[in-house]
Amino acid sequence: MIAALDGWLSPAPAAARVSWLKARDYAHRGLHGGDVPENSLPAFSAAISRGLGIECDVQQTGDGRAVVFHDWDLDRLTGESGPVAGRSAAALSQVTLGSGNDRIPSLRDLLGIVRGQVPLLIEIKTRRERRVAALCLAVRRELEGYDGRVAVMSFDPRVCAWFRRHAPRLVRGLTVSEESARTASGSLRRHVALWQAKPDFLAYDIRDLPSRFAASQRRRGLPLLTWTVRTAALRQRAAEWADAPIAEGEGVAEDGKNL
Numbered sequence: 001m002i003a004a005l006d007g008w009l010s011p012a013p014a015a016a017r018v019s020w021l022k023a024r025d026y027a028h029r030g031l032h033g034g035d036v037p038e039n040s041l042p043a044f045s046a047a048i049s050r051g052l053g054i055e056c057d058v059q060q061t062g063d064g065r066a067v068v069f070h071d072w073d074l075d076r077l078t079g080e081s082g083p084v085a086g087r088s089a090a091a092l093s094q095v096t097l098g099s100g101n102d103r104i105p106s107l108r109d110l111l112g113i114v115r116g117q118v119p120l121l122i123e124i125k126t127r128r129e130r131r132v133a134a135l136c137l138a139v140r141r142e143l144e145g146y147d148g149r150v151a152v153m154s155f156d157p158r159v160c161a162w163f164r165r166h167a168p169r170l171v172r173g174l175t176v177s178e179e180s181a182r183t184a185s186g187s188l189r190r191h192v193a194l195w196q197a198k199p200d201f202l203a204y205d206i207r208d209l210p211s212r213f214a215a216s217q218r219r220r221g222l223p224l225l226t227w228t229v230r231t232a233a234l235r236q237r238a239a240e241w242a243d244a245p246i247a248e249g250e251g252v253a254e255d256g257k258n259l
Helices: 002-009 015-022 041-049 107-114 133-143 157-166 184-197 212-219 232-241
Strands: 026-028 053-060 066-068 120-124 150-154 171-176 201-205 224-229 244-247
Touching: 002 184, 002 212, 015 171, 026 041, 026 224, 041 053, 041 107, 053 107, 053 133, 066 107, 066 133, 107 120, 107 133, 120 133, 133 157, 150 157, 150 201, 157 171, 157 184, 171 184, 184 212, 201 212, 212 224, 224 232, 232 244
Parallel strands: 026 053, 026 244, 053 120, 120 150, 150 171, 171 201, 201 224, 224 244
Antiparallel strands: 053 066
16 A cells, blocks of 8 residues: 555656766765865765765855855865855855865856766755745755755655645756654654655665665665765665765775766
């Protein structure tokens, strides 16, 4: 019964639409480490030079722009403090990442260096108490005219639903972490999120694999990406249970190709 509902309420995408998602490893927040900060232009350039796809995080600035940054606050990754949403895009572009000279990039900055050379996954960061339309619209505007392989994804099914209505040609994914909720109620919540999002693919927490829910969606044609693959052992798990890893550190394959 539940499988029939999945097929009816969240149809699988055409294979040609999503087959490119399986073709490479993705560098989680770029190829970072040491003196190279996560979600920085040098991290993204390093991923491109290795032939890796790129995964990045995007959230909304105080003036409604799309900026590449993971945390809600500046404290961990910069020498400053306070919420990202409390500053304008111009102000954030002057904030230094880590101890070097790299600044927080905008989504436009990132697209300008990728230029379709490798596929790009844009994870859109939202909060339940906030509306998603303004950030989704900001991302869509930046992607207008972009020729490369690109997909958006989010834990928030409202994001997928927005892009399905307002940018249907753009590939969209639902990010999932089961968080040990393998109860009947947890399973139901995942299915409801799936039905609301109607995604083209899933980006799944590697800690939850193997997963009955993930396997059932993969069998019916949704590519299964998995994050964050940080070790050789997790790479092996990703190879067995998923289609492509989103990796960092020791989890990145030497040749940059999918396992």
